[in-house]
Amino acid sequence: QSxxxxxxxxxxxxxxxxxxxxxxxxxxxxxxxYVSWYQQHSGKAPKLMIYxxxxxxxxxxxxxxxxxxxxxxxxxxSGLQAEDEADYYCTSYTSSGPYVFGTGTKVTxx
Amino acid sequence: xxxxxxxxxxxxxxxxxxxxxxxxYGGSVSGYYWSWIRxxxxxxxxxxxxxxxxxNTKYNPSLKSRVTISVDxxxxxxxxxxxxxxxxxxxxxxxxxxxxxxxxxxxxxxxLVTVSS
Numbered sequence: 001q002s003x004x005x006x007x008x009x010x011x012x013x014x015x016x017x018x019x020x021x022x023x024x025x026x027x028x029x030x031x032x033x034y035v036s037w038y039q040q041h042s043g044k045a046p047k048l049m050i051y052x053x054x055x056x057x058x059x060x061x062x063x064x065x066x067x068x069x070x071x072x073x074x075x076x077x078s079g080l081q082a083e084d085e086a087d088y089y090c091t092s093y094t095s096s097g098p099y100v101f102g103t104g105t106k107v108t109x110x
Numbered sequence: 111x112x113x114x115x116x117x118x119x120x121x122x123x124x125x126x127x128x129x130x131x132x133x134x135y136g137g138s139v140s141g142y143y144w145s146w147i148r149x150x151x152x153x154x155x156x157x158x159x160x161x162x163x164x165x166n167t168k169y170n171p172s173l174k175s176r177v178t179i180s181v182d183x184x185x186x187x188x189x190x191x192x193x194x195x196x197x198x199x200x201x202x203x204x205x206x207x208x209x210x211x212x213x214x215x216x217x218x219x220x221x222l223v224t225v226s227s
């Protein structure tokens with residue numbers, strides 16, 4: 001199974017909105033509404049930010065939102081803050097896996 | 111509040127078997143799915159495999175021939191064994207709990223396992 005494709009890096013100024021994309025196939029992202037997103041600060045364990053495409057766990061800021069169209073899922077961070085600087089990974093349930101991660105996106109706050 | 115703690119050898123020689131255990135504290139290993147996930151230094155995450163509440167397992171096809179995940183309900187622990195390791199298996203290994211669906215809602219801090227002769 002091949003990793004989901006994410007933009008390598010995205011940057012934005014404080015207060016701006018940014019969107020990270022996660023492209024898969026019709027065997028994973030396109031087939032199931034089971035896309036989740038994880039935030040990973042340097043040297044730390046990943047943290048769940050979004051599950052089932054667009055659901056936020058308790059305690060996660062509503063500045064984070066998720067969506068999906070066809071084989072591409074997206075994570076939007078609005079009102080960008082310095083603490084949002086981290087690596088972000090998507091993952092999807094897949095018919096062959098059952099899980100595949102994205103390649104990761106480094107978010108830089110300018 | 112459930113806490114996870116993992117332990118195991120951090121330095122292995124090629125061809126040896128990687129063995130890690132994840133303990134579940136403040137809760138029970140029963141009733142949840144549990145996964146192992148790894149991250150080579152400077153690289154992305156890779157799902158290794160999972161074990162169900164009934165003890166059924168699924169593995170990443172690329173690792174399936176070398177991986178065994180098991181559970182000890184009496185100790186609220188689950189374990190990972192990866193045999194015939196090579197330098198390519200050098201990574202931070204995480205154990206994680208599945209939420210009520212196909213996602214991972216609780217992660218351990220992670221253990222760096224280095225394979226070197």
